[in-house]
Amino acid sequence: xxxxxxxxxxxxxxxxxxxxxxxxxxxxxxxxxxxxxxxxxxxxxxxxxxxxxxxxxxxxxxxxxxxxxxxxxxxxxxxxxxxxxxxxxxxxxxxxxxxxxxxxxxxxxxxxxxxxxxxxxxxxxxxxxxxxxxxxxxxxxxxxxxxxxxxxxxxxxxxxxxxxxxxxxxxxxxxxxxxxxxxxxxxxxxxxxxxxxxxxxxxxxxxxxxxxxxxxxxxxxxxxxxxxxxxxxxxxxxxxxxxxxxxxxxxxxxxxxxxxxxxxxxxxxxxxxxxxxxxxxxxxxxxxxxxxxxxxxxxxxxxxxxxxxxxxxxxxxxxxxxxxxxxxxxxxxxxxxxxxxxxxxxxxxxxxxxxxxxxxxxxxxxxxxxxxxxxxxxxxxxxxxxxx
Amino acid sequence: xxxxxxxxxxxxxxxxxxxxxxxxxxxxxxxxxxxxxxxxxxxxxxxxxxxxxxxxxxxxxxxxxxxxxxxxxxxxxxxxxxxxxxxxxxxxxxxxxxxxxxxxxxxxxxxxxxxxxxxxxxxxxxxxxxxxxxxxxxxxxxxxxxxxxxxxxxxx
Numbered sequence: 001x002x003x004x005x006x007x008x009x010x011x012x013x014x015x016x017x018x019x020x021x022x023x024x025x026x027x028x029x030x031x032x033x034x035x036x037x038x039x040x041x042x043x044x045x046x047x048x049x050x051x052x053x054x055x056x057x058x059x060x061x062x063x064x065x066x067x068x069x070x071x072x073x074x075x076x077x078x079x080x081x082x083x084x085x086x087x088x089x090x091x092x093x094x095x096x097x098x099x100x101x102x103x104x105x106x107x108x109x110x111x112x113x114x115x116x117x118x119x120x121x122x123x124x125x126x127x128x129x130x131x132x133x134x135x136x137x138x139x140x141x142x143x144x145x146x147x148x149x150x151x152x153x154x155x156x157x158x159x160x161x162x163x164x165x166x167x168x169x170x171x172x173x174x175x176x177x178x179x180x181x182x183x184x185x186x187x188x189x190x191x192x193x194x195x196x197x198x199x200x201x202x203x204x205x206x207x208x209x210x211x212x213x214x215x216x217x218x219x220x221x222x223x224x225x226x227x228x229x230x231x232x233x234x235x236x237x238x239x240x241x242x243x244x245x246x247x248x249x250x251x252x253x254x255x256x257x258x259x260x261x262x263x264x265x266x267x268x269x270x271x272x273x274x275x276x277x278x279x280x281x282x283x284x285x286x287x288x289x290x291x292x293x294x295x296x297x298x299x300x301x302x303x304x305x306x307x308x309x310x311x312x313x314x315x316x317x318x319x320x321x322x323x324x325x326x327x328x329x330x331x332x333x334x335x336x337x338x339x340x341x342x343x344x345x346x347x348x349x350x351x352x353x354x355x356x357x358x359x360x361x362x363x364x365x366x367x368x369x370x371x372x373x374x375x376x377x378x379x380x381x382x383x384x385x386x387x388x
Numbered sequence: 389x390x391x392x393x394x395x396x397x398x399x400x401x402x403x404x405x406x407x408x409x410x411x412x413x414x415x416x417x418x419x420x421x422x423x424x425x426x427x428x429x430x431x432x433x434x435x436x437x438x439x440x441x442x443x444x445x446x447x448x449x450x451x452x453x454x455x456x457x458x459x460x461x462x463x464x465x466x467x468x469x470x471x472x473x474x475x476x477x478x479x480x481x482x483x484x485x486x487x488x489x490x491x492x493x494x495x496x497x498x499x500x501x502x503x504x505x506x507x508x509x510x511x512x513x514x515x516x517x518x519x520x521x522x523x524x525x526x527x528x529x530x531x532x533x534x535x536x537x538x539x540x541x542x543x544x
Contacts, residue, residue, distance in 0.1 A: 064510035069526075071495075072519055076526045234430050234457065237484030248457070255460050319403050322453055322464065324433070335453065337438055350434040350453075358487045387510060 029057065032369070036065050040143040040373045043383030047360070047372065054368045059361045063354075066387035074347030079105050079179060079314045082347065087173040089351065090385040092135045094174045095128035095164070096327040102177045103258055104323035104334035106308075108316045109179075117181035117306045118260040122297045123194060124167070124176055125259070126290040130201065131160045132328035133283050133290075137208060140280075140377035144221050149211050156204045159197055166193075180310035191298050198291050198298075205287050212280070222276035226363040226375035229274050236362065237355045240330025242379065245282045246274030252326035263300070264293045276378040283380075315342060329353050329380050349388060353381040408464035413450075416467045417476040420452065424481055429454040429463065432482035435489060437496045441522035447471045448498055452478070474499040495520035512537070 035046040044065035050058040070089060074082045086101045087094035099121055106113060113121070138153035161171040166187055168176045176182065212218045228238065230246040243250060251268045253261040269285030271278030316338040324333035330352030337346035356379050363375045401408065411419050423429040433453040440447055446468035455462045469475060477500040478485035489500045490509040497518040500506060507513060516530045534540065 064508075064512070067510045069519060072524075072526060075520075235483050237432055237482065250457060321403070321406060322434070322462065331433065333434060333453070335434060335436060335451065346438045348434070348436045348451075350436075354487065355484060358484065 034372070036062075041376060041383075042139065042381055043386075045357075045376070045381070045383055045386070047376075049369065049372065051369060054370075056364050056367055056369060056372060059364055059372070061357060061360060063357070063383070064387050066383050068388065070388040071347050071349060074344055074349075076343060078342045079316070079344065082344070083177075083179065084173070084175045086349070087175055088384060089349065089388055090132075090327065090329065090332075090353065090382045091172060092382055093128050093132040093328045094172060095124045095176055096132075096325065096332065098175060098177045099125050099259070100323065100325040100327065100332045100334055102179050103325065104321065104336055105179045105314075105316070107323050108319065108321050108336055108338060109310070109314065111180055111308050111310055113181040113259075113308050114305045115260070115302045116185075116304045117177075117308075119297050119301045120182050120186060120306065121177060122260045122264065123294055123301075124164070124174075126293045126297070127160050127163065127194075127197075129290045129328045130287055131157045133287055134160075136283065136328075136377075136380045137280075140374075140380075141212060141218075143373045143377045144218065146212065146215070146218065149208060152204070152207060152211070156201060159200060163194060163197060178307070179314065181305070181307035183307075185306050186301075191301060194294065194298050198295050202288075202291060205284065209284060213284075219277065221370075221374055222280060222378075224273070225276040225367065225371050226378060227273065227275045228359055228363050232359070232362060233274070236359045238330070238359050240326070240328070240352055240356065240380075241279055241282045241286065242274075242330070242356060242359070244268060245271035245279040247272055252324060252331060258323075258325055260297065261293075264296050266293050276374055279378045313342070315340060320346075324350065327352055329382070329385070330356055351385040351388060353379075353383075353385040354388075357381050357386055406462065406464065408466060410466045410468075413467045413469045413473070413475060416450075416465070417478075419465065420454075420478055420481055423454055423463070423465070427456065428458050429456045431455040431457060432478065432484045432488075433462065435478065435485055435492065437492050437498055437520075439496060439520065439522050445470055448496060450475060450492070450498065469498065471497075474501045476501050477503040479503055494518070497521070 030051045032049045032051055034049055035041040036044040046062040048060045048062065049056055070085055073085055083098065083101060086097040089097055134153040134157040138150035141149040164174050165171045168174050168184055228242065228246055230248045233243045233246050233248065247270055249268050249270050254268060266289045269282050269289065271282050318338060318340045320337040322333055322335045324331050332352055333350035335348035336344050339345040360375060360379065364372050433455045436451050438449040440449065448469050450467050450469060452465040453462060454465065477489060487509060489503055492498050493506060494508040494510055495518055508515065512533065515533055517524055
């Protein structure tokens, strides 16, 4: 056995191998291209890695493969027409995008959606957060090498999508809300079905945890990987679960409550170390908190109208506003400038994924190539939103 | 603020409960630094621009949205600059500004002096034109680039 390897090599490389031995290995720095067609880049992200052996010396992200010019489209559509486009940014959390956009325009025209609509919004947005985290968990675990969670999470997410489909007819790009409220009232038996969904979902989170939380391979691959502390998060503008895992107790639902969140009782889970494992734990805890919010909102769902009085032809006064919400990935903001016409003069979208992705370089420097995959997964980016 | 910078501060007001401050482009660097160090605005939420094509002289508004975790308040800082003029970079104050400034350059053609890597981010490096300028039509594209690199007549 001891010489077969050498023999094979000698056959392959010729006599030279024998002379030089293993020193033919090139030990200089290596530039490795990862993506854009790579299964663990969650879309079409290209990362250029500078490596020393397996150690990462630096990275550069090349993005823009999915750029569709959403902001330019926004300037050329009326406020109402633009609403479906925002669903196509973060396409695994379309409801959250729509919620942020509708609220931003409502702030601009100084209209408030009626309470019932606010509650429906909270219910759907929190269900969407669960669905988004499930997609994240499944794909993240798959990247690291655990295939089973993917099937578990996608199976359970299906039940949420069924509720969306029954509510508004679409599963993914829902366009569930309108400026001023909701287009549809809840369907017959909505409350009962959502409650049943909550009861169905709760034990499933335990299943995910059973698969991963104490799994030795999972712990080895995630603990101490891609550490980002609170100060770095703030300096890099990183928000959402990544910030909370670094120990910063900050959530826009609490800090600047919107919709009906001020009436909901929930906690903000935080981590300590800011590593991949903590971010996993924070998101798992968020799943439970989201269920808690959904249950409360369904129990206290008020009666009444679902649409505020909004003019048919929407012409906001001259002015500009910035409004942001806590999307599953972080702070999702809309900066809208109105010149008093039918179309926005400027439609700026502050995507959480775009800003969070910038932290990749800081997080993987000095780590191993395999950790890059784990860190991309833990950042929970959606390229549709990064590139817009 | 007004005491220190005098006439550099153009306007400070509130619209729909949101505060904003318009300052002269020459002092924007100092004001941003002061906002972070003295006022505790430790998080740059967003950095973007607006193109006012009909305005004489200073065509662009560059907007900084700042947030303070301690005070839980947001403030918007605006400055006006002319086409072709450059602003000092905010990367040394908030590293977030890196990609955001690159996006502004990509979309509007506004340069930031002292930026470590001032190049396009979303569009290809050799693309011609800056799409979010008002004179750039919605159906416009860099036909030459599309033809050479994609081998097709139009990407639409």
